[in-house]
Amino acid sequence: MAQAHKTKRSIAATPAGKRKLREAQKSKSGERITYEDIEELLEFHVSRSTIERFFRGKAVDIANAISITQALGLNLEEVVEIVQYSEFVP
DSSP, X not given: OXXXXXXXXXXXXXXXHHHHHHHHTBOTTSOBOOHHHHHHHXXXXXXXXXXXXXXXXXXXXXXXXXXXXXXXTOOGXXXXXXXXXXTTOO
16 A cells, blocks of 8 residues: 655644644633534534644644644644744745
């Protein structure tokens, strides 16, 4: 079976970024925002499996990473290493 091709346009959350993502999942009412909730917030433009991969620290497309972090009220810089993506983000 062939491995998926990883491009330079893919990016992964750092260990500290994964913690920030988990913290951002907690809503102000104390309930946890699920992957499905995030998928709905993004109007299903990013799949639940992609969201889950990003939370586990696996590489996803930069556009998807930006969408996920923005949906949680985070900046991408809080979750990934800036040098990983600086040449692709305006």
